[in-house]
Amino acid sequence: MRARLARGFEQGLVVPEGLIAQGRAEAFDYLLGERTTPSALRAERLAARWLLAARRPVLSVNGNVAALASEQVAELARVVPHLRVEVNLFHRTPSRVARISRELTRAGVREVRGLRPTKRIPGLPSDRGRVDADGIWSADLCVIPLEDGDRALALRRLGKRVVTIDLNPLSRSSLAAHLAIVDELTRALAGLVREARGLRRPSRLGPVPVWASRLPAAALREMRRSLPEPPRRRGLARSAARPR
Numbered sequence: 747m748r749a750r751l752a753r754g755f756e757q758g759l760v761v762p763e764g765l766i767a768q769g770r771a772e773a774f775d776y777l778l779g780e781r782t783t784p785s786a787l788r789a790e791r792l793a794a795r796w797l798l799a800a801r802r803p804v805l806s807v808n809g810n811v812a813a814l815a816s817e818q819v820a821e822l823a824r825v826v827p828h829l830r831v832e833v834n835l836f837h838r839t840p841s842r843v844a845r846i847s848r849e850l851t852r853a854g855v856r857e858v859r860g861l862r863p864t865k866r867i868p869g870l871p872s873d874r875g876r877v878d879a880d881g882i883w884s885a886d887l888c889v890i891p892l893e894d895g896d897r898a899l900a901l902r903r904l905g906k907r908v909v910t911i912d913l914n915p916l917s918r919s920s921l922a923a924h925l926a927i928v929d930e931l932t933r934a935l936a937g938l939v940r941e942a943r944g945l946r947r948p949s950r951l952g953p954v955p956v957w958a959s960r961l962p963a964a965a966l967r968e969m970r971r972s973l974p975e976p977p978r979r980r981g982l983a984r985s986a987a988r989p990r
Contacts, residue, residue, distance in 0.1 A: 747814060747932075754813025758845045761837045764810045767892065774913040775930050777969040782937060785964035786929035792958065793889070793909050793925055794941035797826050799948035800887035800907070804830045804859075809837075810892050811931065812846040818935035820854035825942045832881035833860035836894070838873035870900045882906075887951070890919065891931055898922040907951065911935075915962035915969075925958045928965035 751768055754760040782790075797803050803826065807819060812833075823829050833846050847858045859881035867875040867882075874897050877883045888901050891911035895918020901908050902922065910923040911934045920926035927934045 751810065751813055754809065757813075757849075758842055759813045759849060760809040761842075763837065764808075764813075768810060771892075771913040771930075774915075774928075774969070777972060778913070778928070778930075778965075779972045780930070782929050782933050783965065783968040785961050785968060786927055786934070787937065789925055789927040789958070789961050790929070790934060790937035791941050792955070793927060794938050794945060795948055796887055796907065796909065796925070796951055797822075797829060797889070797938065798942055798945055799951045800885075801828075802830065802885045803828065803887040803889065804832050804882050804885040806832055806834045806882065806888060806890045806893065807846065807850065808833075808835055808892060809842065809846060812849045815891075815932050815935055816849050816853035816855075818932055818939070819850060821939050822935055822942070823855055825939050830881050830885070831855050831858055832878050833858060834874060834877065834882065834897075836872055836874045838876070867897070867900045867904065869903070870897060872896075875900070890923075891934070893919050895919045895922050907954070915965040920962050924954050926962050926965075928962060 751760060751765065755765060805819060819831060823831055831850060833843055835842065843861055847861055850858050859878040863876040863878050865877050865879045865883040867877060882888055885906055887907045889909045890898060893910060898908050898910060898919045899922045908923045909925045910919045911927045911929065911931055912920045913928060913930060914920060915926065915928045920928065
């Protein structure tokens, strides 16, 4: 994964800030044991149902997502045919957008949105607020992997249902989303593909279950359980047990 990200940086898909973000995320994945936990699996099952039920679901792609998981994005778009894929960047330049679009097309995404955005999310002055009128702007469900909390909150204010994929259960995006998938990006997307393949398309999104808001806390508990017990030194154990 690090090699793919480094290659994405050399190709102009990833910016230096993306490398820093990936390193931070890896630390949380170590705490998860580099595996999909029960709470993440539960979130992926619900997210798959929402993707199928939504009328206009959109998956947002930034440079890290394109570098690490273009194939998984394309596979999810095949399994959920009405899913739209949109490039959305904080550090946006025309050349970088074009490179990311080519990477997604090469992987098999049939139509990439966000190349020439015409709408702006209110209250979000950065380039991340520039969105496609036929994509995020008109979406009823937005999946925003590796994103920031500002846009998650802004999308909620617009009435969108928001799903994040973020290894940090304490991030603003995880806490702001309706549903946080605390899992590594490629595992999470593979999980969405697997779950969506086994489902019939529901007739409607339905309400957000109460337990969805508790998933970040559940992920934290799973991280704590995965930590090894510190070794006990025999001498210290004997001295602590000796009566005074």
